[in-house]
Amino acid sequence: MNATPPTLPPRGQWPRLLLAVPAASVRALAEQLTHTLQVEDLHLPQSGLGLLSLRDSALNDTYFPGEIPVSRAHVRVTAGSGIPVEGAAQLLDDRASLARAIAVIDAVLAGQLPGFAQVLPLLQAGQARLDADKRVRQALLSTTRVDFSLIGTEQDDDND
């Protein structure tokens, strides 16, 4: 029986999935991909801060609760004499090298460039890690859900 080939998640999820796996794996794969691809930096990779903007739920005012680490990169990737594909990443992470690696992978996935298939297992590993985190969070909620109907019954019993 043939295994079903993994489907590609939407582009908007790629950074989250890649951030969920060890950064060394992402960097190593991006490095490996660049052996057969031409990568040009459209903007130099940067790391710094982002000002987080929220809206309060009492009066609908916008305010800044603080800052977050941000890194970003924007590249153009070309395979042989093919059409160049742009890839980019903006991460809540202060490692510019990781942002560049994810930007390269973003281009490879978006253009289905050579090496595309090697990225899919990494995305799957990221999804598995996120699923595990989700399971923990759901366990924190489900094991502590308050059943007020039971409390009501016991109080009634006490009142009797």
Added chain:
Amino acid sequence: MGYVAIKGGGRAIQGADAALDALRTREGEQGTPLSLDTIENQLRLLTSRVISEGGLYHPRLAALAIKQMQGDTLEAAFALRAYRSTKPRLLQTPVQNTANMRLIRRISSAFKDIPGGQMLGPTPDYALRLMRMDLADESPEAFRSMAQRFLDDVPASDLPDSFPKVVDALRAEGLLPALENTTQEAFDITREPLVFPVPRSAALATMARAETGSLLAIAYSNMRGYGDVHPTIAELRVGYLPVMLPHPVTGEPVEAGEVLMTECEVVAMYENEDGSGTPTFTLGYGACFGHNEVKAISMAILDRALQKGMRDGPGNPSEDPEFVLLHVDGVDSMGFASHYKMPHYVTFQSDMDRLRTTQQKQAQSEPSTPGDCA
């Protein structure tokens, strides 16, 4: 105040650094250095506090600051702020919606049946404050198996990641004022000084990175009677906020990461002082980085108190924006207290000279007593 440059302290200062490290490592060969992962996970509430008071969501660096400052939260927050001041600001995020928070805890003291239900999550609220002696001699094996055992005992769940907000339900029932669309640009306290009066966004930002104890102390004054907020917690939520940034190529929103936050809305006394319109409850709002419940509640109470003070003039300290906002920052207040440890030799010399002169003048002006005559 005056200061005087002194020399000769360099060796002493180097010695002080070494002395600090000597105490940190005094367990000697039996000791194990604290890993940042250990601090971040096992001292997660301490890490949360430093993230929040440092104003930078960087749990790993907060853990490092805690290690470096040997557990001093004020100094750790100071280190985090110093770090952030060395980094360029690359962007301001689009406005994020906290209704999308992936919750690990949500409670309400206003209603028992809130939409989606109440889930206590990780909290010591209902635990007896008795010492758990078993933790004093915890075996690594037991420690390592605990989290897995917790998961093994939990059946699969299909709970959603996020839940509707209680205040939205109250608003739908007409018990809260309708939300107005505000277009005012938020105040950036890291770039602009607080010159009063300040907009509410400046107050929220200042309190979000305030020192927890300072915020609590002033909110407590309101709770005890120097104020009349009389809050009820509509909802207290702890969870991870997905931060969405536009993809640089497609412009589509992409999740860049997530931020652990605590958020609280308190319902306060209803108002209809001018008699126009329908009377509704008033609201206070608090939110900050990390898992910091007392801070978020204190902030929500003070937000409501400050709204009243900004509108009607302060009736007590907790309603006075200048009093509250200029005294809750831990790095500011710790810095001022600590600066008294710096040499004040010139000013104190001057104080002594003045005192001696005053004493001499007083002695000269006093009439001599008869017994003094030989």
